[in-house]
Amino acid sequence: MTIKIGFIGTGLISHMHLAFLMTSSEPNRVVAVHDVDPDRARAFASLCGASVVGVDELFDAVDLVYVTTWTSEHPSLVRAAADRGVAVYCEKPLATTVTDVEQMIADVERAGVANQVGLVLRSLPAWLLVRDLVADPAAGRLMAVSFRDDQYIPVQGRYASTWRGDPARAGRGALIEHSIHDVDILQWAFGDVTEVTGRVREFHGLDRIDDVATAQLAFGSGAVASLTSVWHDVLERPSMRFVEVFCERLAVSIDGDSDATVRWQYTGHDADERSGVALVQECRERGIAPTDDVTELLGGRVFNPATPFLHALRTGGPSPLPVREALAAHRIVDAVYRSADHGARPVEIVAG
CATH class of the missing domain: 3.40.50.720 (NAD(P)-binding Rossmann-like Domain)
Known part of the structure; x- marks a missing residue:
């Protein structure tokens, strides 16, 4: 078929x-x-x-x-x-x-x-590996995550568009349009978010289009995370992420996206790292690769997110990432904006 x-x-x-x-x-x-x-x-x-x-x-x-x-x-x-x-x-x-x-x-x-x-960040080898590392009991409890995401504001360069500067069509700015990816990864990799505080800024003067968003997130486990999302004008820097994760006995960093390098170190062990083909192979050896198909994209490699969905559609199986999976991230983003719009007051995330 x-x-x-x-x-x-x-x-x-x-x-x-x-x-x-x-x-x-x-x-x-x-x-x-x-x-x-x-x-x-x-x-x-x-x-x-x-x-x-x-x-x-x-x-x-x-x-x-x-x-x-x-x-x-x-x-x-x-x-x-x-x-x-x-x-x-x-x-x-x-x-x-x-x-x-x-x-x-x-x-x-x-x-x-x-x-x-x-x-699609769930298809990146880097995030599949980090999620697996943190789930290892040898890591101990998750303590804190620092997540920075920046790209040039997408009304110019290869992202050039007018609608991303229009709240009627985009909703808001960097947090929902771009960093909903980051919010999704945070709750997918590290667990339920129970409370947030947020601040947003509009340096480019586009009404209701935030080009800076910061969020403090509290997880049900007791861990915490900070997210900073920036839309700037450095056209030589299309999109960059840098993340650090700290558990009781594990430290991990992720530098990049599809081209990411993952570095990690457990208590009592030498530091290790993977990138490129070796990162893809590490996921395969751990049994966490969602598909055999790997697509080269933006200078790196991604497990092809289309393949599992097409397979499910052809065979009648369940979708690997149905739209319902995005609801948690949308609720968190909405809570961050509500916090920011009310003086950075804490907003509780109600489960369900």
Whole structure:
């Protein structure tokens, strides 16, 4: 079975997903695309031999639709896909509000369509390894995490767009549009977040578009984390992450993204590190690689996030990363903004 795929939205992120699809071992073909900019749609279609069509025609032609538009359009498009019985892959953030996210989850679950969210950091070898290291009883209890994420503000350079500077379409700024990845990784790798405090700034003068966001997070385990997310104007620095994790008997650092180097040291042992092919191999040897497919991306390597989803769709198995998985990150992000909007007062995260 060759899965027929359509794209609604053909901006920068759609090209990354196309690369994943074209390097997946699961048989698939992009057959239809749609974009509000016809020239952009035609340019994207030429890369994969697809037809440029209207939204209704696209839904009629495909088994799976990738929703890669600006954020405010996601809820209605996901609902439309669900109503038509079409499987859906939706980019992050899912929506501009938690209420809309909850409705999207209800829509796909009511319709029973396969669905996945684009939280692709979970496919990075570095984070798979770090999660495994911290889960090792030899590490002791998690104590603290320091997480810094920076990139140039994505209204310029290779990220150039106008919608990311428009709160009606983006919701807010760096925290929800970019660092929802970071928030998701923090709760996925280290456990439930129970309380946050936050501060945001708007140095670029874009109303409600934060270009600095800081958050203090408390985990149910008793551990704490600090997150700093910055959108600057250093165009030579497209996107960088640096993270340090401290357990009672383990120290870990992650420097980079798909090209990351992971360094770690246990009490009583020499320091160790992995990067590149060796990092991928370490994940395979530990049995934590989600797929055999590895895609080269942005100077590094990623376990292809499309392959497990396509396999699930073809075989009728469960999605490895359904949209419901994004709800926790959205609730945390919303709580950080509420804290920031009320003088950095602590906000409790209610489980469920």
